[in-house]
Amino acid sequence: MTFIDQAQAAKRAAVALATLNRAAKDVALNAMADALAGAEGDVLKANQRDVERARRAGTSDALIDRLRLNPQRVDGMVGGLRDLARLADPVGDVVRGWTNANGVQVRQVRVPFGVVGIIYEARPNVTADAAGICVKSGNAALLRGSSSALESNRAVVTALRAGLETAGLPADAVQLVEGGREVTHELMAARGLVDVLIPRGGAGLINAVVEGSKVPVIETGTGNCHLFVDASADQEMALEILLNAKAQRPSVCNAVETLLVHAAIAEEFLPKALSALAAADVTVHGTEAVQEYSGQVVPAGPGEFDAEYLSLDIAADVVDSLGSAIEHVRAHTTGHSETIVTNDRASADRFVAEVDAAAVLVNASSRFIDGGEFGFGAEIGISTQKLHARGPMGLAEMTSSKYIVNGDGQIRR
């Protein structure tokens, strides 16, 4: 089947999905979960082949770890599908509505996008998560996974499609898009067949999709997140938030990557912060103003303040004012999540108003900027763009809307 055949089949499946009620979709999600659980052996064997191929190709241990499935990870995928069945369905929600003076009734109602393309990197669990989120929100999914996970993805998709068929839904609601790089280009050019493209992965992948796509894109989450400790901060609170935001799970996009400290408290706060970070195995890449408080600080190289480490590393600088902190953030932010720790109302208000990001936090850890923490139940990613959705994207963000207008013969005068 060519890519265009696949996209057309997806479009036909999307028409069927769009008018399903929640109950029908939940039955399908549970059937997909059952089928995936039943195929655990096949999935693990296929994954073993992917892992061996990656090892022969000299892939790093970190990447192999992301690629590898085990029974717990397959159970996680199965459980994720069952969780989706328990979530409310956004489709059909009335966003707003009114009645005109002439009696014309207008409602704006959530509807699925149609066909959603997802381009993602090594982790095969994304295959089941993304397929489930698309089905629950009434969208057909075209899944463009990494070639390194091809056999795993095939086994997962085969199971999911069997589940859809068991439930009486079109299997083409979930399809894996295979082939070389030219197929990615076909996917990005498929305006009119594919309604939305969502890249999930590193900055390189996301930039390539945003710049190359003719299909509308939702840009998700590179996070160069900043934590600014203001002069008036509760320093114990600042330390706790810093350690949590940096070290609780350093590999995720809502982890803090840069620490900025107000000069007025640097002498008191930085020695405590630097020793706490060192105790948590965090390497600090600091300017000279930071280096003077600890011999363990590595000099910050050029471009250090634009790094998204995703590791136990943090860049650090001292700033002479709130305004300088905002300027620094403005110059380096990726628009994900930015935090101020302060006890001053005016500082908090100014930071919140002037920092342009999906989320701005006062006295809380940026690790809260997450679909699960927001209570969305499922998350397709964290949007760092300004159109359509900004911040964690749940099921509602996977829909468009339609105006439904009811009259009894009204015409415009």
Add this chain to the structure above:
Amino acid sequence: MTFIDQAQAAKRAAVALATLNRAAKDVALNAMADALAGAEGDVLKANQRDVERARRAGTSDALIDRLRLNPQRVDGMVGGLRDLARLADPVGDVVRGWTNANGVQVRQVRVPFGVVGIIYEARPNVTADAAGICVKSGNAALLRGSSSALESNRAVVTALRAGLETAGLPADAVQLVEGGREVTHELMAARGLVDVLIPRGGAGLINAVVEGSKVPVIETGTGNCHLFVDASADQEMALEILLNAKAQRPSVCNAVETLLVHAAIAEEFLPKALSALAAADVTVHGTEAVQEYSGQVVPAGPGEFDAEYLSLDIAADVVDSLGSAIEHVRAHTTGHSETIVTNDRASADRFVAEVDAAAVLVNASSRFIDGGEFGFGAEIGISTQKLHARGPMGLAEMTSSKYIVNGDGQIRR
């Protein structure tokens, strides 16, 4: 000034605009209106030069009519700016909010996009409308008007900028982008400097921007709108809606371009419809099934059912069922506004559910799909895309959002 200089100046102005309250923006809008009213003579003289140049270049009368300003049209622009000052400000509206179990408070608040680029064709009144909508919604505007209206646009922008300065706002909140085609390409490539691009004009312009832009685009309004008269329709109602939707203002995107009639009533309805359309000077381009009811029907050529006439022309066909009507719409729709006239609940429900468009109407004229009719007060265009905004775009659709998170030291466990 190069385009990049302009875009950077716009970005700086946008930072200032983003934190203004409504009162400050309304003072500026009234000052812009005063300045434009005071510059009426200059604007009309500049427009006269544009019109003379267009005439020498052999431009059609229709295009010259769109280009031409007169005192009434300038008054309309001035009044539009004053009207904007009376509308509510969407910036700062809380879209939703909640408090987590741990006490963390989350609010999603509307914020401006930042810098909005607008690429548009001949009508110089768009210059003032778009600038005003951007200022009211807290966005800086980069206006890329047509070269045919260059002198008019310059005169209008000069007045608007003077008004901004009178009100103490940065003049660079409103800028005209001049230069050859390469500047349009720079505008479309300015990801990171320009937040959103909105093309306003014909299908050619819109497609070129959608396909060529690296900046996120909001696609506006080509409308190949359909009217389906179902077997159960109140035929008098159908006639009234047909004439209103086609002929009340044929040059706009919410006018009907295709009439589909259920075969069961064709013999009764079509003769009435064809003679009423003829009486309204509408030329019907029909299939053989339509031609048999009147000698005045012009045979429908190939591609006729994809035409957006924007004139006193309509394509027409007879369909054998509701399903065929939906199939026809699905094959030819531009996703703008689609209408069914019916007295059957099931037919209405199926048409509404299965037709994929920004607006679906039952027993009402598609002329109601309009920002003014929706009570939005101002309209930047009608979005026919599925991301961000779909349908008439008012001031709220000219904003993004930001999550503001307040805690007292919460960290993630």
